[in-house]
Amino acid sequence: MTDNSSSLLDRSRTVAGPGYNRWLVPPAALAIHLAIGQAYAFSVFNKPLGALISGDVDKPASDDWTPLQIGVTFSIAIVLLGLSAAVFGKWLERVGPRKAMLAASLCFGGGFLIGALGVHLHNLWLLYFGYGFVGGIGLGIGYISPVSTLIKWFPDRKGVATGMAIMGFGGGAMIGSPLANNLMNHFKASAPMGVAPTFIVMGLIYLVFMQFGVWTIRVPADDWKPAGYVPSTEHNDLITTANVSADNAIKTPQFWLLWVVLLCNVTAGIGVLETASPLIQETFSDSAMGPGKGVTAAAAAGFVGLLSLFNLLGRFFWSSASDKLGRKVAYAIYFGLGMVLYALIPTLGHNLQLTLFVAVACVIISMYGGGFATAPAYLSDLFGKYQVGAIHGRLLTAWSTAGVLGPLIVHYLSNSRKAQGLSGAAAYQTVFYTMAGLLVVGFIANIVVTAVNERYYEKGPVTIEPGAH
Template sequence: MPDTSAGLLDRSRTVAGPGYNRWLVPPAALAIHLAIGQAYAFSVFNKPLGSLISGDPAHPAPTDWTPGQIGWTFSIAIVLLGLSAAIFGKWLERVGPRKAMLASALCFGGGFLIGSYGVHIHSLPLLYFGYGFVGGIGLGIGYISPVSTLIKWFPDRKGVATGMAIMGFGGGAMIGSPLAVALMNHFKGSAPQGVAPTFIAMGIIYLLFMQWGVWTIRVPADDWKPAGYVPSTDHNAMITTGNVSADNAIKTPQFWLLWVVLLCNVTAGIGVLETASPLIQAVISGTEKGKGMDTAALAAAGAGFVGLLSLFNLLGRFFWSSASDKIGRKPIYLVYFGLGVILYALAPTLGLGGQLTLFVVVACVIISMYGGGFSTAPAYLSDLFGKYQVGAIHGRLLTAWSTAGVLGPLIVHSLSEGRKAAGFTGAAAYQTVFYTMAGLLAVGFLADLAVTAVNAKYQEKGPVVAEAGGH
């Protein structure tokens, strides 16, 4: 029973009573992830942020921020996502999801507000600190907050559970992209490109929206399990009945193989997502129909493409991770990487040939598997290490995302800018990007192939004792 003497944010106040319907928990997770998933829509700010002084994206002023400078905002946010998830993972397990979700909301919303002032005074360091550093901490804490909770509620459907928890993050841009475009159009008469007031509005909107998750989240009692649930290892001999602590998990080769798996998957996908809007505009501009489109129409097409990728990112997170419940985590990652290599290698040919529809289809499938890689990871970790401290282990694994947050955009910008400097335009400027990402996916394939069951010597001996306020 909840401890009524404890504070409203205390974990004991979130323990569900007998007969609680576990299907009421996923909406709380979605409220957090749909908000922080806005990070995937950051590319819609790239051109407006690059023309705050000139007012014309096509003719930037010498003092305008360059695409590379702006890209670091997103990279810093992703770096802090992984680092904060790793640092605060054990704290989350101790204090429970409600307090962590509130911290996430305050940081994510506050990051927008600080960033808006940086935009207003044209201070790049302040934009980095606000949206990148403070907002990135909110991303990390919010990202892992619902995951271990849902795994505890759905031990019989871990892939479905993690898909529900994380699909909102993939779908966040589906809301964030058109919202940002609409707000910038609304405010463009009162501020350069309408960016600063848009940041303020979005910060407040997301802070309030995330309160639904904060105050509705529930955790199961320590001895709770679904009616009739019997652990099964039918399809995957690597599923453990033991438990490995977060500190011991990082001593295993399996953890680091999965770290490489996530690094390769994220680096490849994030490079496309981070440049989604300018990338599709370049492809469209290379078609006969696209040559007659003005800047506003191309920008709208870019925002639409970001939203479409967000939809497939969302759907892939649920579809692929649910499929992993049937065929196993290791085989599903082999599908992600094997098929991904083919599609990444095919994409440049489609773009250069003006095959816009096929290019979009390939991009959507690629991003669906990118999303699936994220949502399957917590279930993979739970299979290998048990559910004890799986949230903290997941947080440490996300340092691979931090690394990819720098590596992905760095590869994209350096290769594409090099091609542009060599005289290549449109889709041709991104050709080597896709081939490089295909090579990274091949490395990820080999790393997943090497994953085996965790040695029992790393498991906790005797009954697992929960941390204070933990599980």
């Protein structure tokens, strides 16, 4: 097949020419991550989906879906995010980001449309298949598609580059949540709770919005490098100038240590995100603070929004800082400072120190986001940029695991304490102490990371396979 007959989707058609401005690439990445980041706002559908038959979120009918049944939808999506990122990572490196981004947009948008049919028919399995399975595949492919491309464009600023894209995923809920609420209110008169038409409109909006990223993404030529850039490992013996394939990377202890690092960081972060609203309301209630002085449901929603903002900002701030600090030092901060702050949360709640409580939670969540955004740069340091997208995809199975493990730990420990008659901060005390313990494990795993042994390096020069076949 010649270049003249190659498809517009082939990687060969996305290689940038001489003089291309690399700062045009981050907006393309953001278009994908801002869209798929809607997943963080799925909880906005929880109550409406649980009242499709009764029409009253406070009085669900016996045939309405339960909160647990609805919550499984999000869990499926997160599990499929990790699995699809792992399965399709090498395919992405071969065909290039344009084809992968298009596949992600079709799956993510299509997942909404299939989910809409499930809502309309009140078929839970169709909702699981649509938003959970198909949409989850879109999440996984979309999450990793821009990352390896950005690392190739910004070898001198890997943390800044990946932070810009993954920041978008953290901020997607800030767009998706009000969009969903406004659409459901608009369609409420024409469909049960307005959910099905909202799914349709959102699916189409995201499908179209993601096309900006699909058609504007560019990859650098294999021999391209920033003007004046000279790879250096002078200040960090973890950074390699060699390359390790995805298949060899998973044979190294470094990969599995980073898998544990991400698992601990994400599981602990979910501990805060899962409990944020009920924890602050139950801890700083009217009975504890005084009549009319407790945290209301609206104020708790504002607290959750504030955490989303710090999740977003932390992804860019901490990953950018890691360019100066080094990835290992950055994670040492996430875990070292994090374990202290997690252990402090119950005490601040017990002493009714609301302002400090909110401030500490915001710092914790900023480092949770930072851990996500720093991971691809850490992988590139250790394994090179050859198949970093595929390696990152396999690492994200830790996220899938944490997405199941985190809520299980939180619900089991908090419900056990509540069954003992404890409430407020006391009910969540073991949750936060357990998460602090997890951070100790992550801290140790990060500390023992060393440079990858040369026997895993690719021999001779490496090039990415062309997309045209």
